[in-house]
Amino acid sequence: MIKMLHRVTELKTLLYRLFLAYVFFSISRVLFLYYNLDLFELNSFSQGLYLCYLGLRFDTTSIVYLSSLFILMSILPGTFVLEKAYQKIAKRVYFFGLTLGMFFNFVDIAYYRFNLMRLNANLFESIENEVNKSTLFFHFLSTYFYLVVLFVLLLLAWNYLYDKKPLPPQKIRNKKVYYIESAILFLVVVVTCIGGIRGGNFLNATRPIATIHTMEKIKNPQHADILLNSSFSIFRTIGKTGIQPKNQYSPEKVKAVIQPFKQYAKSSQDSISPNIVLFILESFGKEYWGAFNEETKIPNYVSYTPFLDSLAQHSLRFTNFFANGRKSNHAMPSILAGVSTFKTAYTTSPYVLQPLESALSILNQQNYDTSFFHGAPNGSMGLLGFSSVLGFDHYYGKDEYGNDDEFDGYWGIWDEPFLAYVKTILDTKQSPFFSTIFTVTSHEPYIIPEKYKGRFPKGNIPMHQCVGYTDYAIQQFFKQAKEEDWFENTIFLFTADHSNQSDYDYYEKPINRFANSFMIYSPKGTFKGVNRQLSQHIDIYPTLVDLVDYDKPFRSWGQSLLSSPVQAPYVVDFFGENYFIMDDQYILLSDGERILGMYKEEDRGLKNNLKNQNLPEMNPLNEKLLMFIQDYMNRITSGELFFKETPGNTLAK
Numbered sequence: 001m002i003k004m005l006h007r008v009t010e011l012k013t014l015l016y017r018l019f020l021a022y023v024f025f026s027i028s029r030v031l032f033l034y035y036n037l038d039l040f041e042l043n044s045f046s047q048g049l050y051l052c053y054l055g056l057r058f059d060t061t062s063i064v065y066l067s068s069l070f071i072l073m074s075i076l077p078g079t080f081v082l083e084k085a086y087q088k089i090a091k092r093v094y095f096f097g098l099t100l101g102m103f104f105n106f107v108d109i110a111y112y113r114f115n116l117m118r119l120n121a122n123l124f125e126s127i128e129n130e131v132n133k134s135t136l137f138f139h140f141l142s143t144y145f146y147l148v149v150l151f152v153l154l155l156l157a158w159n160y161l162y163d164k165k166p167l168p169p170q171k172i173r174n175k176k177v178y179y180i181e182s183a184i185l186f187l188v189v190v191v192t193c194i195g196g197i198r199g200g201n202f203l204n205a206t207r208p209i210a211t212i213h214t215m216e217k218i219k220n221p222q223h224a225d226i227l228l229n230s231s232f233s234i235f236r237t238i239g240k241t242g243i244q245p246k247n248q249y250s251p252e253k254v255k256a257v258i259q260p261f262k263q264y265a266k267s268s269q270d271s272i273s274p275n276i277v278l279f280i281l282e283s284f285g286k287e288y289w290g291a292f293n294e295e296t297k298i299p300n301y302v303s304y305t306p307f308l309d310s311l312a313q314h315s316l317r318f319t320n321f322f323a324n325g326r327k328s329n330h331a332m333p334s335i336l337a338g339v340s341t342f343k344t345a346y347t348t349s350p351y352v353l354q355p356l357e358s359a360l361s362i363l364n365q366q367n368y369d370t371s372f373f374h375g376a377p378n379g380s381m382g383l384l385g386f387s388s389v390l391g392f393d394h395y396y397g398k399d400e401y402g403n404d405d406e407f408d409g410y411w412g413i414w415d416e417p418f419l420a421y422v423k424t425i426l427d428t429k430q431s432p433f434f435s436t437i438f439t440v441t442s443h444e445p446y447i448i449p450e451k452y453k454g455r456f457p458k459g460n461i462p463m464h465q466c467v468g469y470t471d472y473a474i475q476q477f478f479k480q481a482k483e484e485d486w487f488e489n490t491i492f493l494f495t496a497d498h499s500n501q502s503d504y505d506y507y508e509k510p511i512n513r514f515a516n517s518f519m520i521y522s523p524k525g526t527f528k529g530v531n532r533q534l535s536q537h538i539d540i541y542p543t544l545v546d547l548v549d550y551d552k553p554f555r556s557w558g559q560s561l562l563s564s565p566v567q568a569p570y571v572v573d574f575f576g577e578n579y580f581i582m583d584d585q586y587i588l589l590s591d592g593e594r595i596l597g598m599y600k601e602e603d604r605g606l607k608n609n610l611k612n613q614n615l616p617e618m619n620p621l622n623e624k625l626l627m628f629i630q631d632y633m634n635r636i637t638s639g640e641l642f643f644k645e646t647p648g649n650t651l652a653k
Helices: 007-035 045-054 056-066 068-075 084-115 122-127 133-143 145-163 175-197 211-216 221-227 230-237 251-258 306-312 328-337 359-365 380-390 415-426 463-481 537-547 618-638
Strands: 275-281 315-322 369-374 394-396 433-438 490-496 515-521 529-531 571-575 578-582 586-590 595-600
Touching: 007 045, 007 056, 007 068, 007 084, 007 145, 007 175, 007 221, 045 056, 045 221, 056 068, 056 084, 056 175, 056 230, 068 084, 068 175, 084 133, 084 145, 084 230, 133 145, 211 221, 251 618, 275 328, 275 537, 306 315, 306 463, 306 515, 328 359, 328 380, 328 537, 359 369, 359 380, 359 433, 359 537, 369 380, 369 415, 380 394, 394 415, 415 433, 415 463, 490 537, 515 537, 578 618, 586 618, 595 618
Parallel strands: 275 433, 275 490, 315 529, 369 394, 369 433
Antiparallel strands: 315 515, 490 515, 571 578, 578 586, 586 595
């Protein structure tokens, strides 16, 4: 029997070093789970361990990707592989890739709470427009310094363990045997790595492992994010828009079910067109608005919005309302153009520059002066560019404000002075005007001006005092605005881009994380009461169109909340890597192809999966979801985002 000369030792050392990668990736997963434990409903400690074990499959893909060059360097034939200089280079290659993967895992430990999905390539699209990237980056490091320290300590430990097993110097005694051995080693390692990338299934895997495979051995969809690691999610989303044409159903059937065009008759309201001011409140989810929690029956609930609560008593409130997305750049197209966000934000997709029917295109036809106010540095979140795409006449940001003394140092001008500035600009406008105001202060790092420290209740989470401050800023705006002539003929709309930190279990439920608010106030008292109809961000755009008495057909997946529904209300959204659709009876979860779960509408925590009961409502609800996705994808990719009057495309009232 021929004794193997070198390669066994080298193979053992390679496996040891890759094993270390598994160890430290697993540590990062345990830390991710521990830090975000309140977001995942686990039944036991053993369940958490089991989910971490399942995650090893996805770690394998990431580790092979990140260390592929190192693996290749380790199995090359020749004694030079054993030399110290070569090993130093190999070590640097090893740690460069895997440290980068660990870094993203650690970022996600903190960032996941805000995004509620694993980091992916869209992160880079979201931050590319931020002008103060370095400030935000160092703020992140300072805020989560303990994670930075822990990250460094783990890297030091990793380096120490790596050096514990160096390769001993050896000589080739039989070149023929050595190179045969090397060829076998190369073949075995390459085949193994390919299998690892494909998820470890050598027999049945026809394509590399994907995010959907997280659902193969778990029942709760929110647990899928525990199995994933951030580098895996980034790898699987690089270069993918998430917007692809689909042709599962006939266009005629889709049009009949989804009804992508709307038309509203003129109302009997005043002949004078109203001014409209739309507030989009940063991170201001339903949880913080007292007036929207009167029926949630949350024990010991505390409101942090005294002014908005008082205004709500004279307004029309939509209390069963949901956001379409989790970020500011998700909210903008949803609210103003009725284009929701699924896997890829519309604002960062390749299709964002195409003509788009929106509230702005219609209001501009109605001779409205249109303006967008955002106290952040101009261009933040890509909102300057998208406001231009929508067709706003004017943009007012931090540059236009012109006083950096009121800059919070991170995201923009404090809400109170910026809203005062907004009021002075509105004073100069000729009616009718439409203005969208996007606030900034109720955002991480959850700070308020020094002069107001201690004035607003801090509550149980950092977000609470910011909510109180923004509520106060809006109060001051109204106090000043009501003295102006334009105020009486103005309709005010309030919503939030998305939710944020949660203090109550009710809002930790996966579906309720999208719970939002929508309110309409008119000084004339035109809009009052509580509307419990299921509704969503994409309904605001047609509601705006209805408000200004536009009576022509237009493209809209949502429907006006001021007219009788043209179809049964529903909500469509996306979280993690899956879609969901909710009507007044059920919630259906899907990956866009397969049904993953069916739940009662009140089961917002997605605990009791009824999929196997084959409920008669399941397939029709799934078809509706798939038709919505198809119409969404096809209209975006084909550029059909306007209503076009043709012989085959008419709209009956």
